[in-house]
Amino acid sequence: MPGALPRQARVVEFLRPDLLHLKAHALVPLRANRKINIADGAADPAAAAGTGFSIFALGDSAVLAEFGTRLDLEVNARLQRLAEALRAKQVPWICDIVPALGSLALHVDQARAPAGLDPVVAAAKLLQECLHGGLRARRARTASIEVPVCYEAEYAPDLEEVAGQVKLSAAEVVRRHTGSEHRVLMMGFAPGQPYIGGLDADLAVPRRATPRTRVPAGSIAIANAQTAVYPFEISGGWNVIGRTPLRVFDVTREPAALFAPGMIVRFVAITRAEYEQWRAQ
Amino acid sequence: MASTVMLRVLRPGLHTTVQDLGRYGLQHLGVVPCGAMDAVAHRLANALVGNAAEAATLECTVIGPELLFEEEALVALCGAEFEATLAGEAVPQNRPVLLGAGSRLRVGRALRGARGYLAVAGGIRVPNVLGSHSTYVPAAFGGFEGRSLRTGDVLTLDAAAPALAAARFARLKDVRRAAGFSSTAWRVSALTRPSERTLTLRAMEGRHYAQFDAASRRAFFDETWRVSQDSNRMGYRLAGPALARRGAGDLLSEPTCFGTVQAPGDGSVIVLMADHQTTGGYPKIAEVAGADLPTLSQVAPGGALRFARCSVDEARAALRALHAMIADIVRGIELQYGD
Numbered sequence: 059m060p061g062a063l064p065r066q067a068r069v070v071e072f073l074r075p076d077l078l079h080l081k082a083h084a085l086v087p088l089r090a091n092r093k094i095n096i097a098d099g100a101a102d103p104a105a106a107a108g109t110g111f112s113i114f115a116l117g118d119s120a121v122l123a124e125f126g127t128r129l130d131l132e133v134n135a136r137l138q139r140l141a142e143a144l145r146a147k148q149v150p151w152i153c154d155i156v157p158a159l160g161s162l163a164l165h166v167d168q169a170r171a172p173a174g175l176d177p178v179v180a181a182a183k184l185l186q187e188c189l190h191g192g193l194r195a196r197r198a199r200t201a202s203i204e205v206p207v208c209y210e211a212e213y214a215p216d217l218e219e220v221a222g223q224v225k226l227s228a229a230e231v232v233r234r235h236t237g238s239e240h241r242v243l244m245m246g247f248a249p250g251q252p253y254i255g256g257l258d259a260d261l262a263v264p265r266r267a268t269p270r271t272r273v274p275a276g277s278i279a280i281a282n283a284q285t286a287v288y289p290f291e292i293s294g295g296w297n298v299i300g301r302t303p304l305r306v307f308d309v310t311r312e313p314a315a316l317f318a319p320g321m322i323v324r325f326v327a328i329t330r331a332e333y334e335q336w337r338a339q
Numbered sequence: 340m341a342s343t344v345m346l347r348v349l350r351p352g353l354h355t356t357v358q359d360l361g362r363y364g365l366q367h368l369g370v371v372p373c374g375a376m377d378a379v380a381h382r383l384a385n386a387l388v389g390n391a392a393e394a395a396t397l398e399c400t401v402i403g404p405e406l407l408f409e410e411e412a413l414v415a416l417c418g419a420e421f422e423a424t425l426a427g428e429a430v431p432q433n434r435p436v437l438l439g440a441g442s443r444l445r446v447g448r449a450l451r452g453a454r455g456y457l458a459v460a461g462g463i464r465v466p467n468v469l470g471s472h473s474t475y476v477p478a479a480f481g482g483f484e485g486r487s488l489r490t491g492d493v494l495t496l497d498a499a500a501p502a503l504a505a506a507r508f509a510r511l512k513d514v515r516r517a518a519g520f521s522s523t524a525w526r527v528s529a530l531t532r533p534s535e536r537t538l539t540l541r542a543m544e545g546r547h548y549a550q551f552d553a554a555s556r557r558a559f560f561d562e563t564w565r566v567s568q569d570s571n572r573m574g575y576r577l578a579g580p581a582l583a584r585r586g587a588g589d590l591l592s593e594p595t596c597f598g599t600v601q602a603p604g605d606g607s608v609i610v611l612m613a614d615h616q617t618t619g620g621y622p623k624i625a626e627v628a629g630a631d632l633p634t635l636s637q638v639a640p641g642g643a644l645r646f647a648r649c650s651v652d653e654a655r656a657a658l659r660a661l662h663a664m665i666a667d668i669v670r671g672i673e674l675q676y677g678d
Binding site for chain 1: 364366367368370468469479480546591592593594597599617619626628651654658
């Protein structure tokens with residue numbers, strides 16, 4: 059969809075170096091010129107496959123590299139490995155590296171930025187270095203977690219409605235939610251809140267028309283082909299189908315966040331009694 | 340163990356929290372940066388009492404607290420102009436003020452601007468949570484018990500604070516001694532206090548700017564926006580012209596910044612502030628220049644704003660100039676201390 063292409067986009071590199079030759083002519087010099095337009099992305103096989111990225115200044119203190127405008131689990135997984143590679147470089151002027159669903163941001167620590175630094179140019183160069191160095195394959199032992207969830211009515215106010223929408227029984231919704239392997243696609247919005255992909259395709263429901271003003275901590279909610287776990291009592295528009303007794307974020311614990319990007323997640327159904335027992339511990 | 344020095348909260352004010360320069364390095368886990376909304380005023384207040392930039396201050400919002408200093412203390416109040424009194428006497432701002440033991444400082448109401456920063460020599464002692472002393476109220480961590488101050492709270496100051504206060508004040512030149520407190524004949528400028536009725540903020544076109552229709556793009560920079568009542572440390576909601584995005588497809592959630600201007604499509608825009616969510620899925624119509632965020636933080640609900648277009652390079656240059664100016668002022672303060 060060319061209309062969705064930001065006009066200040068620049069394609070500077072590809073995640074797969076073997077595709078580099080396909081778009082070599084589009085590689086632009088790493089100058090501070092922010093007005094270079096790229097060709098129709100749909101006509102570019104690398105961009106269409108989600109292997110290229112465009113880079114933008116996100117205001118004067120951050121840079122955003124966009125790898126795709128639609129959710130693609132492969133692209134997302136590469137993004138996380140790229141974030142790890144960047145983190146390993148320990149660049150002093152970068153204070154935050156934030157991988158999201160299809161993009162990654164670098165936040166600049168102004169106090170440590172060298173004089174004359176153009177963060178867009180420097181970030182593009184860093185990303186290129188990481189990609190040329192080759193991203194490590196996903197580690198053999200990826201962190202994984204089993205998340206106990208009570209799907210009983212008291213903790214699952216939207217389960218029946220979701221079941222009605224997807225024309226399955228509530229028990230079948232639970233069976234499918236616990237039956238597939240999920241993966242943390244990104245952390246965001248609130249401290250410790252994961253956006254988890256891998257939802258059974260038959261459980262695709264939209265957000266609720268009216269958000270709930272108070273969703274209890276630990277609520278498991280689905281929408282946008284993903285599962286979210288609410289770390290605190292906050293407002294939220296997703297469909298609540300259960301609740302975990304686990305503490306999603308706890309500053310007194312190391313690490314504070316239960317989830318992390320890339321983590322494999324399996325949901326396990328527990329009874330209300332088990333939930334209460336867990337909470338009492 | 341050294342004896343502790345107490346700071347008692349007699350009245351909490353509207354929303355007084357402990358803040359520092361923010362909590363960085365954990366945004367990939369959703370941890371919100373927080374920190375002083377007006378980092379310039381925070382920085383100057385700390386410099387005026389001889390603290391490092393990282394020391395925690397009290398961020399006072401619109402109505403400040405009333406505090407009882409049990410021991411002698413060196414304080415400075417920067418940012419918004421407050422009524423600030425001590426036993427009925429006006430307490431000067433933007434300069435070091437030596438308070439005697441038992442002083443009741445009433446910060447009072449903000450007369451101009453919205454946020455004040457009260458620094459105390461030696462800093463305010465709260466636990467370091469995930470690398471910062473800043474309060475994050477929504478998740479109840481950081482600062483003083485993860486919340487805004489309440490009547491009866493007792494904050495802890497550095498055990499050496501009274502000695503530090505006397506020693507530091509003794510080094511200052513041009514001091515004026517009064518009955519309840521002493522201060523200096525000089526002060527620093529209130530750099531971030533908005534002076535005009537309608538504040539003009541420099542803003543860069545956002546990442547999704549081109550997706551808005553021509554009328555909306557014009558209106559964003561031409562019209563006046565008003566800060567709504569439901570504005571807080573997380574975001575300022577601005578009321579103004581309705582903005583329409585063409586081909587309104589949903590966007591993937593992506594990282595956001597302090598200063599990102601989101602246009603959710605309900606006829607308002609939201610400027611993300613210090614407690615902003617780390618990621619969001621609303622289109623970004625603009626990004627406010629970092630150099631103008633401290634001043635924006637001083638605008639209270641009801642205040643009027645306009646956006647003036649600037650380039651990323653201009654915004655960076657403005658930020659560099661602001662940092663250079665602050666460094667000069669801080670150096671000037673250090674000279675007053677005879678450093």
